[in-house]
Amino acid sequence: MKPTPELLSSILEEVRPLIGQGKVADYIPALKKVPASKLGIAVCYNDGEIIKAGDAEEAFSIQSISKVLSLTLALQNYQPEEIWHRVGKEPSGQAFNSMIQLEMEQGIPRNLFINAGALVVCDMLHSRLSAPRQRMLEFVRRLSGNEHICYDKVVASSEMDHSDRNASIAYLMRAFGNFDNDVMPVLANYFHYCALQMSCVDLAKTFNYLANKGLPLGAEKTIVSQTQSKQVNALLATCGLYDGAGEFAYRVGMPGKSGVGGGIIAIVPGEMSIAVWSPELDPSGNSLAGTAALELLAERIGRSIF
Ligand SMILES: NC(=O)CC[C@H](N)C(=O)O
Structure with missing residues (x-):
């Protein structure tokens, strides 16, 4: 069954009472100012049809959802084995x-979607792209069809001011020989990627290539191969929700990626x-209510990869 705007609205109303049970991220001071009452959802079909409800057009900080975009850029600029000898799957x-595993596993991050793994990817982009921030901006603007997407400079500098843990992760990897560039400029890029401001509609459009064998919305050429698209989805399904990946697979049953801004993308x-x-x-x-909304949607439209 295809979701209607009415179905999406009713799902949002069903999960709205959960607001109050979670916690807005406060370790990045600029994020804690976002009202907890925001709630939005957007679906983008492979033919470009958009169905949406709630605050679906309001831009927010995408945070770790950007890790999928930086991986995609890395896949375009590196051979797979160059990536996979520096980070696991x-x-x-x-x-x-977390830093515990990183020390025990000689500076090789478990996967690309935890901070350590994404920092390695940003290090790789820094080595090979002349203007990594500008490239990312052009990339998301093209994928989403939205020329107005920007970095939220306040969020990026707020994270830079509170970067001790991410800097420690990067320096630890550097001590193990798994980080080539100076830590600070790479961290600054990473925080900018996390500070991309996008709406649910922008995100649903941007990530449609993962639902369509690597082909972005309205494009004629794939940005990753069909095999790579399948592989990214496999990594999302197993690693995209951190230590909640099993719970998300159980409840939602789709490849997904979350960010501490409260966004989640999911792929059918x-x-x-x-x-x-x-x-x-x-x-x-x-996102607590976001996961619940995806769980209800998956159930109502009868979709799951399992
Ligand atoms: N899970 C997240 O969204 C974390 C991203 C955040 N910018 C950080 O590095 O801590």
Whole structure:
């Protein structure tokens, strides 16, 4: 069954009472100012049809959802083996900003979607792209069809001011020989990527290539191969929700990626990309009401990759 705007609205109303049970991220001071009452959802079909409800057009900080975009840029600029000898493909079972495994596993992050893994990817982009920030901006503007997407400079500099943990992760990897560039400029790029301001509609459109074998909305050429698109979805399904990946697979049953801004993207391969937003997070750092909305949607439209 195809979701209607009425179905999406009724799902949002069903999950709205959950607001109050989670916690808006406050370790990035600029994020804690976002009203917890925001709630939005957008679905983008592979033919470009958009169905949306709630605050679906309001831009928010995409945070770790950007890790999928930086991976996609890396796949375009590196051979797969160059990436996979620096970062793993296994779920971490640890918090997204944990350092414990990194020390035990000689500076090789478990996967690309925890902070350590994304920092390695940003290090690689820094080595090979002349203007990594500008390239990312052009890339998301093209994928979303929205020329107005920008970095939120306040969020980026707020994170830079509170970057001790991410800087420590990067320096630890550098000590193990798994970080080539100076830490600070790479961190600054990473924080800018996290500070991209996008709406649910922008996100659903942007990530439609993962539902359509690597082909972005309205494009004639793929940006990753069909095989790579399948591989990214596999990594999202196993690692995209940090130590909540198993719970998300169980409840929602779709490849997904969350960010501490409260956004989650989810993919139904061959059919549609979905984005939800609700700023309060569960203890794993995933949107609490957003996950519940995706769970209800998956159930109502009868979709799951399992
Ligand atoms: N899970 C997230 O969204 C974390 C991203 C955040 N910018 C950080 O590095 O801590």
